[in-house]
Amino acid sequence: MRRPALLLLLLLGACTTQELRPVPAEPQGFEPxxxxxxxxxxxxxxxxxxxxxxxxxxxxTALVAPDGTISTRASGSVPAADLTATELEASLTRASRRVLNHPIVTVALDEATGSTVLVGGAVRLPGPVPLRGPRGTLAAIIGAGGFEADARMNEVVLIRRAPGNRPMLRLVNVQGFIQTGGAGAATLDGDVPLQPGDIVYVPKSRIGEINQWVDQYLNRLVPFQKTFSYAVNRSSAVPF
Known part of the structure; x- marks a missing residue:
């Protein structure tokens, strides 16, 4: 008679443990x-x-200077960094009215030598990585010195601007891409082609909190219109 009762208690205990088991945090405030x-x-x-x-x-033809400005004979020096072509055209048009009555200005990108992605977290050389032509997530991480020993390679965070200057986020399974050599479904989820201005964050194993990193670095470099948080962290009660 004691065995059924003991078995029932064990089952109830297991259910309780399952219900109280911590779950990973999900992103909040990101665009789809x-x-x-x-x-x-x-x-x-x-x-x-x-x-x-x-x-x-x-x-x-003019270069965007290290301080982020561009200078032309008609407009003088105006800010250009982090502006779209449409935004810079409007700025140059306003500035050129100092010497022209009705300026009509167009801007075209001749060479994107300043294109970079920002790589942070558990990499050896965090910081901006040049983006020269097509480049995937893994190549950018290699450009940042490669993974640290405690990097969570299967949950690399990729943040990109959405329309309206809002951030959107996805996880990239770089480990799966490496293990399969880029074959099969891992190709789609493990080495996402990057765009200029993308942010790649490599969390650490078990605890990889990116909110602090966002506050310390991202907010200073990328003026997102945002209210968001994301924690790539796992409780020790959750198996890996």
């Missing part, structure tokens, strides 16, 4: 992920073609 290419924002080092429709003699 889309694969659409984000609007390009200029960066220091980019070479731009600035054209004046009514006064083509003022057309010129």
């Amino acid at each position: 992920w889309t694969e659409s290419t984000p609007v390009y924002r200029f960066a220091p080092g980019d070479r731009l073609r600035v054209s004046f429709l009514l006064t083509p003699e003022l057309n010129e």
Whole structure:
């Protein structure tokens, strides 16, 4: 008679443990992920073609300076870094009215030498990584010195601007991509092609809190219009 009672107590205890078991935190405040290419924002080092429709003699090629400004004969020096082509055209048009009555300005990207992605977390050399042509998540991490020993390679965080300057987030299973050599479904989820301005964060095993990193670094570099939090952390009660 004691065995059924003991078995029942064990089952009830297991159910209680399952119900109280901690679960991973989920992202809050992010936009739904889309694969659409984000609007390009200029960066220091980019070479731009600035054209004046009514006064083509003022057309010129200009570099975005290290301080983020661009200078033309008609406009003088104006901020350019982190602006889209449409935003910079409006700024140059306003500034050029000092010498032109009705300026019509267009801006085109001639060479994106300033394109970078920001890589942080459990990597050996965190910071901006140049983005030269097509490049995936793994290549960017290698460009940042590779993984630290305690990196959670199967839950790399990728943050990208969505329309409206809001952030969107997805997890990337780089470990699965490495183990399969890029074959099968891991190709889609393990080495996502990056876009200029993307942010790659490699959390640490068991505890990889990115909120503190966002507060310390991301808010200073990327002026997202955001209210969000995300914790890639696991309680020790959850198996790996």
